[in-house]
Amino acid sequence: MAKTDYKTIDEYHATFPAEVQERMQTIRNIIHEVTPEAEELISYQIPAFKYKGWLIYYSAYAKHISISHPFSLALLKAFETELKDYKVSKSAIQLPNDKPLPTGLIKRILEFRKEENEANPRK
Secondary structure (H helix, E strand, O other): OOOOOOOOHHHHHOOOOHHHHHHHHHHHHHHHHHOOOOEEEEEOOEEEEEOOOEEEEEEEOOOEEEEEOOOOHHHHHHOOOOOOOOEEOOOEEEEEOOOOOOHHHHHHHHHHHHHHHHHOOOO
16 A cells, blocks of 8 residues: 655655656745745645645646645636646646646746735735
8 A cells, every 4th residue: 555644745755756756856946946934744645835824735646746726716817828738727737747847837836826825824
């Protein structure tokens, strides 16, 4: 049975192939670049980050990595054009593993999320 009691993001990453670990670490690095104050934790057994409330989650799957959060309609509208090539729901954006990681887009989404949390901080 797969490990499902992760205590750290490093433990979560270690369960995936090296190329997926590298993609997840890139996302993690972008999160800390945009929001150095972000707290790392595991929530729902996936990597999660808090900054004045929940900032973002990510998780890996066989064919994609999802970045997730209950995204606001404002965020989805602001990035509508850039997200047209991805599978998107109200709470997740799937980034296919067979395509380059859209680091610029991820950074802009995180900047948007950070601004949302700063405007409406939650404990």
